[in-house]
Amino acid sequence: MRKLFQSALISLDGVVASPDSWAMQYFNDESGQSALAQLERSDGMLMGRNTYLELTARWHNDSGVFGARLAEIPKYVFSSTLSEAAWSNTTLVRRDPVTEVTRLKYAGGGDLTLYGYGRLAQTLLQAGLVDEMMLSIHPVVVGESAPRLQSPPLGLTLSGVATRRTGVVVAMYQVRQPGE
Template sequence: MAQLSITTFVTLDGVMQAPGGPNEDTSDGFDLGGWSVPYGDDDFGRFMNEVFERAGAFLLGRRTYEIFAGYWPKVTDPADPIASPLNTLPKYVASTTLDKADWEGTTVIGGDLVKEVTAIKERTDGELQIHGSSRLAQSLMQHDLIDTLNLLVFPVVLGKGRRLFAEGAVPTAFRHAASRTTGAGVAIHTYELEGRPQYGTYELDESA
């Protein structure tokens, strides 16, 4: 059974929208795309290669799927550490609007998302990986289906844009499993799902 992970880029204020370019995602009038690009050094590349080495299959939202499908099939070098797994491993795109997906090895899933993703996890070896796909990730986190978060935190504040942890997210506790910092200043943190948060207080017990 696969572990379901998400690897995503976020700013210091939690924005994850359009990290890769100004035209990547302009929904809701977002005009600050491409904010991750200046930080793409060798350390960043090594971490991403390590992530893709663990992949057994990919689960993507419609918008991320369209971005990936427009680029990665054109990278035909079988030794490319990212293109090779993306082009050869099973891919699932969660969408209620797509009828079919042209990228080879892609299956469109809809309907009962929780049931379908649970079934995919059960029949996949390695990691079932989400990249980007904010709305899909938010839906799955509502049901504790994401086991691992790889958050790449960029030293940028944007002040607007879609966030991974939006208002109304289910209170959830994670265990900090690993961290590193790239030469360009990207803080990479890995978190494992723990369950519900615990609560306490720093107030003095005046009854003691």
Template sequence: MSEIVVQAFITLDGVTQAPGGRDEDNEDGFAHGGWQDRYHPDEDNAFVGEWESKAEALLLGRKTYDIFSGAWGVWDENADGLMGELTRRYNRIPKYVASNTLTELAWKNSHLLGPDVPAAVAKLREQPGGEIRVWGSSQLIKTLAAHDLIDEYRLVVYPLVLGSGKKLFSEGFALTRLALVDSHALPSGILVNIYRRRTAG
């Protein structure tokens, strides 16, 4: 059985929108794009590289797919360090995309989930394999949570309050009971928290 693992860079007020670049996602007039850049990237790179070595597939909403395919999908696989490593990995593993508007996907090894996203994801989750990774994709995550399809959340929490932006746990998010299984602080004050779904009892 595979596991659905959500990973997110998140502020103290729950914002996950556009951490990596000024123009990554300006929807709703968001003016804080690239907020992650204020912190030392080497701290993130160490554990993100380890996490992504376990990813056997990507599960993405349409907007995140567009961002990823326009970056990892075209970047140089021979680049040094983590960028090259992730570019090679993301190009090779399957990408599953939730979209009501896309009819074809240009990034190699990409597949549309179809109209019944929860059923398609449940079927993927039942297959043998490792971690199916979700980055970004806040609306998709909300849908998956409503159907109890998320096994783990890995949240990299930045000591920053933005006051606006898309939130991971937005209004109307499904009741979710989690257990904190690991937590550690980085020198910059960033917290890395890992939560697992709690079973009944």
């Protein structure tokens, strides 16, 4: 069975919303290589509507190695409001995300990667479908009005920590399923 790897950008004060407005100044070659390495281990990428819109705005015409990998990897966008998903190799999924992601995990192949920490990520965490989490903690305080990291009660085991030259701390966790 495939593993589901979830990656989120987070501020020091727990903000996960709109990372394009506060996290991109910390994106450098080091973070790009890490993101590319994860995508190369994966043969499917999962996104909610907001992450899809943010990534297409930033990467859909990029001709670099990371942009090329994003273009070629099969992408599954979970949304009930998008009318189409025009980015190459993208499937718009309107069905129940828990059922569909369970089917994808059992389909075999490489890992699945989930970017962002919106409703889709929270739903999949609550359903016990996320195997690993990577939180990239950025050295910025966004402010009180932005949505914060939220989760159902969740057991995590720290599996690695890295620091980047930009001051970003990357914390890797294995998600413990209930009863473990």
